[in-house]
Amino acid sequence: MTVTFYDCATAPSPRRARILLAEKGIEVETVQVDLGKGEQLSDSFKAINPDCTVPVLKLKDGTVLSSNAGIAAWAEAYRPEPPLLGGTxxxxxxxxxxxxxxxxxxxxxxxxxxxxxxxxxxxxxxxxxxxxxxxxxxxxxxxxxxxxxxxxxxxxxxxxxxxxxxxxxxxxxxxxxxxxxxxxxxxxxxxxxxxxxxxxxxxxxxxxxxx
CATH class of the missing domain: 1.20.1050.10 (Glutathione S-transferase Yfyf (Class Pi); Chain A, domain 2)
Known part of the structure; x- marks a missing residue:
């Protein structure tokens, strides 16, 4: 199982996560969620994130992170360099x-x-x-x-x-x-x-x- 990133290419919040993952050099499998069409409100997406928001990062072990803070914390621990949360x-x-x-x-x-x-x-x-x-x-x-x-x-x-x-x-x-x-x-x-x-x-x- 790969790391899956639920994204919306036009939205600002998932863009924050995309930039962070790019700076870290972390590759993910991306699934687009069309907010304009209300796909975030579908039953299938609610099963992934009941808050109906993106970004969402689903880890290999099935852990779901549905906030930029959570994604940043995971990324920093998973790949410490370059440090994006500070060093000292x-x-x-x-x-x-x-x-x-x-x-x-x-x-x-x-x-x-x-x-x-x-x-x-x-x-x-x-x-x-x-x-x-x-x-x-x-x-x-x-x-x-x-x-x-x-x-x-x-x-x-x-x-x-x-x-x-x-x-x-x-x-x-x-x-x-x-x-x-x-x-x-x-x-x-x-x-x-x-x-x-x-x-x-x-x-x-x-x-x-x-x-």
Whole structure:
């Protein structure tokens, strides 16, 4: 039995896992799940992940990991080099801190904006098996949060090559996906945010960014 990766090529969350697996050089068998057609809500997929979300990584022993955090932890233990969760205790703390900050301040803000503002997301304000009504005010708040996120990320990257530590980490992967995802709601870095734009260009040029 091989390691199986349940993916959706157009979605941001599985892209995070694809980039991480590519940086680690871990080969997997990929199964596409068409979110646009609602395949994540099918009985067959619910049997794999009752939360009806991707990414999902099914290991050779049948273990199912259905979050980016779980997939990253497994990948780091399975193939320690290159370390993407930090090496020293301080680095591990910094990577965890910045990854969580980018997720909360950036990635969640994009999702908040998109899911509460897009007509295509009507009654799908949250992912998962249940339907939730949109709250338009959350779309407005999400957009405001994104503007602040871009400014904060630019400030963090001043004079730095990477977000959290002096080498690539999952915080950079999450941030890259977040900045690209924000284009979906027409929020992009300001031209004055030179450090953010420099970092984004360098990250986008990595082969893993095309994974």
């Amino acid at each position: 205790p301080a680095e591990k703390g910094l990577v965890a801190h910045w990854n969580a900050k980018v997720e909360f301040d950036g990635l969640m803000a994009v999702a908040e904006t998109l899911r509460n503002g897009s007509p295509r997301m009507k009654d799908r304000a949250l992912p998962g098996p249940e339907n939730y009504a949109q709250i338009p005010e959350l779309a407005e708040r999400g957009r405001a949060r994104l503007t602040r996120f871009m400014a904060d990320l630019d400030a963090q990257l001043k004079g730095r090559e990477f977000v959290a530590i002096d080498q690539l980490s999952v915080a950079d992967i999450t941030a890259l996906v977040t900045v690209d995802f924000a284009k979906w709601v027409k929020v992009v870095p300001d031209e004055s945010q030179a450090d953010l734009l420099r970092w984004h260009a360098a990250m986008s040029a990595r082969p893993s960014a095309k994974a």
